[in-house]
Amino acid sequence: MKTRKTLLLYSVVVLLLLPIIISVSCRMATQDVHPDEISHESRAEPLPMFARAEYFVITEFGEMNHILQNEGPLGVYIRYPQWGGRTDLYIQRWAYDTFDAAVADFEIALTEDPDARGTLNIQFDSRLVHDRFASIIKRGYFSHTGLAHPMTITETFNIDTVEDRLLANEDILDFGQMDFILELMAEKLTETQPDAEPFLVYLDASWLSYLSLSPNSLVVMLARGEFLPAYIGSVKIELPYVALSTAFLLWDVYTEPPASPPTEAAPATEPPRDTAPPSPSVITPLPVQPQELDPNLPMVALTFDDGPSGYTGKILDLLEQHGGRATFMVLGNLINARQETLTRTIALGSEVIGHSWDHRNLTKLSAAEIRAEISDTSALIASVSGVSWPMFRPPYGAYNDTVKAIAAELGYAIIYWSVDTLDWKNRDPDWVYNAVMNDVADGAIVLMHDIHGTTADAMARVIPRLIEQGYQLVTVSELLYHRHGVLEPGRVYYSGR
Numbered sequence: 001m002k003t004r005k006t007l008l009l010y011s012v013v014v015l016l017l018l019p020i021i022i023s024v025s026c027r028m029a030t031q032d033v034h035p036d037e038i039s040h041e042s043r044a045e046p047l048p049m050f051a052r053a054e055y056f057v058i059t060e061f062g063e064m065n066h067i068l069q070n071e072g073p074l075g076v077y078i079r080y081p082q083w084g085g086r087t088d089l090y091i092q093r094w095a096y097d098t099f100d101a102a103v104a105d106f107e108i109a110l111t112e113d114p115d116a117r118g119t120l121n122i123q124f125d126s127r128l129v130h131d132r133f134a135s136i137i138k139r140g141y142f143s144h145t146g147l148a149h150p151m152t153i154t155e156t157f158n159i160d161t162v163e164d165r166l167l168a169n170e171d172i173l174d175f176g177q178m179d180f181i182l183e184l185m186a187e188k189l190t191e192t193q194p195d196a197e198p199f200l201v202y203l204d205a206s207w208l209s210y211l212s213l214s215p216n217s218l219v220v221m222l223a224r225g226e227f228l229p230a231y232i233g234s235v236k237i238e239l240p241y242v243a244l245s246t247a248f249l250l251w252d253v254y255t256e257p258p259a260s261p262p263t264e265a266a267p268a269t270e271p272p273r274d275t276a277p278p279s280p281s282v283i284t285p286l287p288v289q290p291q292e293l294d295p296n297l298p299m300v301a302l303t304f305d306d307g308p309s310g311y312t313g314k315i316l317d318l319l320e321q322h323g324g325r326a327t328f329m330v331l332g333n334l335i336n337a338r339q340e341t342l343t344r345t346i347a348l349g350s351e352v353i354g355h356s357w358d359h360r361n362l363t364k365l366s367a368a369e370i371r372a373e374i375s376d377t378s379a380l381i382a383s384v385s386g387v388s389w390p391m392f393r394p395p396y397g398a399y400n401d402t403v404k405a406i407a408a409e410l411g412y413a414i415i416y417w418s419v420d421t422l423d424w425k426n427r428d429p430d431w432v433y434n435a436v437m438n439d440v441a442d443g444a445i446v447l448m449h450d451i452h453g454t455t456a457d458a459m460a461r462v463i464p465r466l467i468e469q470g471y472q473l474v475t476v477s478e479l480l481y482h483r484h485g486v487l488e489p490g491r492v493y494y495s496g497r
């Protein structure tokens with residue numbers, strides 16, 4: 001799972017630094033000095049090569065958005081594209097997380113040197129390939145007077161604009177053909193970068209962390225100092241799709257068919273899913289949620305606690321069938337047994353957030369235990385699914401000032417609910433159906449539990465009925481993003497109103 005997008009793993013790390021941020025960025029806007037001028041004078045070593053030679057913005061896809069801070073000792077110039085899809089959330093979140101982490105780091109530098117100066121500069125290159133796939137490369141650097149070397153920042157995002165979803169690296173490459181891919185990569189790397197040859201012994205799947213799509217080849221970015229020694233600089237390797245053959249998984253939407261496949265390569269097959277075949281008795285078309293999310297139309301976030309369980313798959317089937325999304329609040333100690341449920345949840349556009357490691361009442365634990373309950377669960381979600389939103393739901397809905405303070409410190413929002421179905425007490429699908437339908441309203445967060453078969457059964461009626469009534473079934477993060485903006489760490493959210 002090392003090779004999966006590092007985006008949110010990274011955000012889990014940076015979120016540890018979150019709390020200092022907002023006050024700092026305000027406080028810092030006091031001195032009117034252009035930060036670039038200062039950091040150039042005092043920088044210990046020249047900027048990494050790309051910051052000079054590859055300092056560019058190509059906006060073939062999306063509209064440019066900014067996080068700018070022109071005044072004060074830390075100059076910030078972050079540019080990122082947004083195109084109107086729900087994948088925008090990932091890009092925006094990454095930009096703010098990177099900003100927050102740099103501000104927190106710079107705050108520490110300021111305590112050591114009140115005259116510290118710094119620059120955070122992140123640009124992007126976005127392209128639309130074959131009218132369908134958007135590839136975004138983010139590159140930049142963070143430099144301040146307390147750092148011996150500027151830190152380089154690299155990330156890539158690949159979006160399927162038709163399905164409006166972020167492509168995982170496993171969606172692009174068949175990781176089952178890793179030996180073949182790495183062989184090709186070694187060959188291409190030594191062609192363009194002979195200096196890298198002695199380091200090929202370290203070549204493994206993690207080198208495929210930053211992928212981007214170009215019209216005829218898959219571009220692998222090796223961020224400066226991350227895989228190869230820093231003196232080699234940042235390296236781009238182009239793997240022609242034709243050479244990748246069946247190891248490249250997006251062939252069917254490209255025009256050219258693969259060349260002769262490598263002899264040992266097994267055909268890429270979809271992993272079997274325990275999806276029930278559609279019922280033959282259904283003759284009228286089922287209500288299906290429109291793909292586009294309209295922030296002005298009613299939306300509701302269905303949430304399911306205490307899984308993943310054997311019933312989660314049934315709820316996912318229904319969401320897939322109708323095109324809705326939901327949020328699953330999982331227990332850390334149940335994740336390993338059902339990793340595929342988690343990855344499928346994410347693949348369907350739903351989300352997974354922590355509900356503690358083992359369902360203990362957080363208000364009765366020590367601060368260290370509370371931190372572990374929240375962070376360990378999120379870290380495991382991120383390592384299994386590649387994604388972890390900075391939110392959690394405390395077991396029993398129990399929180400106090402300590403829990404809120406720790407959530408703020410770790411950068412997490414606390415997710416409560418506005419509709420409690422009491423589905424754990426009333427194990428009856430009709431009862432659950434009525435509990436949802438009687439109390440649902442625009443912006444509602446509905447509490448349910450995917451450990452009960454009766455709740456999963458109820459969803460067979462609840463999900464299509466809500467869509468029929470015009471509700472968009474969204475994730476908690478979508479709901480809160482559209483109704484409250486960027487999440488506030490330590491705040492308790494009850495609904496999208």
Ligand code: ZN
Nearest residue numbers: 305306395396
């Ligand atoms: Zn629970």
